[in-house]
Amino acid sequence: MEEIKDFSIHHTTIKICEDLKNLPQYKSFYEDIQKLVSTPNVRLDDFRNSLLKAMQDNGLEADLRNNVYRWMKTRKKEQGPYDSFFRKAQIHWDKRIHKSLNSMSSELGISLAKLRANSEKEELLSKWNELSNFETDIHKYRPVYAPKDFLEVLLTLKGPCKEKPKSDNHKWEFAQLPLQVKNLGELRHLYAEFSRGESILNSNSFITTNVYFSCFEAERIALGEKILAKNYAPLAQEYLKKGCPKSLRARIWTLLLGAEVKQLQINHFDTLKKNILQYDLMIDKLIIKDINLTASNDDQYFVFEDVLYQVMLCFSRDAEILKQLPNQPAFMQVGVKGRPNTSENSLVFPPSGVIPFHGFTMYAAPFCYLYNNSVELYFTFRAFYLRYWHRLHRVCANAQGVVSLCLQYERLLQCYEPNLWHHFKKCRIHPLRVVIKWIMRAFSGHLPPEQLLTLWDIILAYDSLEVIPLLAVSIVIFRKDNLMKVNTLANIEAVLADLSSIAVIPLLQMALIKDNCY
Incomplete structure (x- = not known):
């Protein structure tokens, strides 16, 4: 048994080393190691221990550990018994998109x-920092x-099941x-800090003036600085x-996502900019639109607006995105x-392989509150997209994919509020129609910016998108009384339109602490 375990560890180590060598930052990391080896701190008579000590003292050990950690996050098992079915569905959807283009x-x-x-190239270059003044007919x-x-594509998925539905009720199961x-119990286990009612720092206006909040915030800042160090x-x-x-949010996110900007990243961003100046792609107009x-x-x-033009146009040109996506889009x-x-x-x-839908820009917009530098903003946004956002607009069987998130929302609503579920059914309105924008955009453009960034903190903290359907169902239930009074899609959307009063953390705590049967 020990031999099998040792072989598995050895095999994994080889795989990690091979993959790390293919990373863009590997060359600079290797050069730093070479420079370190040539210093007096690394001795030939005790090469291994002295090298490890020197790596610790110079921060290279932390860099290596972080790269392995991120490798584990991006190399999660994607295969499942229904992958081929979902892959065919996505290919069919890609063909429809390409036909539309x-x-x-x-x-x-x-x-x-x-x-x-x-002439256009020169104008674009001169207005690079104020692209909102670049005139183009859109x-x-x-x-x-x-x-x-x-959503219509998702609702028409029949599934690889051989048995035919016995009643119309199946049409209401996403x-x-x-x-x-x-289920609810498993979500409570995942979000244990919420279900236990622990103190969690948040910007709820009702508590920010409290003396306890100031002390708690000071403690969190002090601890955060130590972690960043x-x-x-x-x-x-x-x-x-x-x-x-x-x-501390910008620095914490950068560390967690591995989005540090060095000369390599600056050069890459400049290359993307040159590509924009050289080629006029129809995708540019769609992004501007x-x-x-x-x-x-x-x-x-x-x-x-101006920085979003830079970031989104560069995103469309980045071929690294297409290479790094777990399941390459057509x-x-x-x-x-x-x-x-x-x-x-x-x-x-487009070079990135990603064709934007209506609202795609909102994946990037909230990062503008964190970063003044467009290069830093770009690489953090790109890392977030590659880890999470790509799953929100692609058909896949992954537990973090939009299909599973929609299914989770549906089942939670049936469990939490069967009366509200039946009200939707009676009105012949699928419950997903009123929240699909929230789910696909991860609430960007719907929640106030600070509440949205708090939600995205939670996504990073638990490395899970499952908080999105949980919050969606919590908001719908929170507005239950008003929803039960209306019976048209337009009126239901009106009830749910304004989320400016929503406080993310208290609402999630209410949902997870409350004793429900699921």
């Missing part, structure tokens, strides 16, 4: 990709799809798939479970207009 291209008489004219463009369109989602990501994750002070429809019209985010290979139709003159469209 090509149709839009034909209708508008524009190419998917072309070289920018020198009024004919429309979002490729919206959350409600994606995506009749035998997926396992956590240790530079160890697992400690940062545990720290977030009791709440994060506003002043989405920013105009969302962040620019939101009184909480309109001031960040993509198009298109020719560049004005050049010979050869493989050398073709490119992946």
Whole structure:
């Protein structure tokens, strides 16, 4: 048994080493190790121990530990018995999206990709820091799809079950798939700090003036500074479970996600910028349109319009995203207009492999409250997307995927409030229709920024998106009395439209502490 265990550890170690060598930051890390070895601190007569001691003293051991920790987070087992079914469904959806893009291209008489004219390139460069002043005609463009369109795709999933439904009631069970989602007891176990009613730092206006809050916040800041000095990501994750002070959030997130900006990242961002200046992609107009429809019209985010143009355009050009996604999305290979139709003159469209839906910008907008530097903002947002957000708009069987999250919301609502569930059914309104925007956007653009960032703290702390459907069902139940008085989709949406009074942590504590049978 010990031999099998040792072999498994050895095999895992080899796999980690191979994968770490493929990371962009490996070269600089290896160079730092080489420089360290050449110092007097590393002795030949005691090479191993002296090297480990020198790595500890210079922070390289913490860097290595953090890289292994992040490797474990991104290498979770993705395979399941229904993966092929979901993969086929996603491929079919990708084809529909690509067909829509090509149709839009034909209708508008524009190419998917072309070289920018020198005059346009110069104007774009001169207005790089104020891209809201860059004039481009976007009024004919429309979002490729919206959350409600994606919901229709999810609701039509029949599942790989051979048995036919025996009654119409099955139509009310979201995506009749035998997926396992956590029940209330399991959620209480996962979010133990909430279910035990422990003190968690939050910006609830009713308690921030309290003397206890000031002392608690000071304690959290002092502890947070110690953790940042240790530079160890697992400690940062545990720290977030009791709440994060506003002043430390950006640094804690950067450490946890491995989004530190060094010269390598600056050079990569500059390369993306050059690609934007060189090529005019139709996706650029869709991004600009989405920013105009969302962040620019939101009184909480309109001031960040210029930096969002930079970040989202660079995101569309980043081929590393396509490489790092667990299940690579389907993509198009298109020719560049004005050049010979050869493989050398073709490119992946879009290079990131991600086609934005209506509201996609809101994945990035809240980061504007944390980072003044667009490069730092970009790499933290990208890391967040690669770890979490990509699962919110793709069909997959993962327990953190949008299908499972929707199913979890549905089952929690049936458990918590069967009367409300039957009210929706009586009105012939699927309960998911009123929350799909919340789930797909992770509440961005719906909750006030500070409450939203608190919610995202919880996602990072527990490395789970399951708090999203839990919060969604808690809000719906919180507004139950008013919802029971209305019977149309428009009126139900009106009841749930304003979330400005929602305090995330108290509401989650109420949901998890309350004694319910599930």
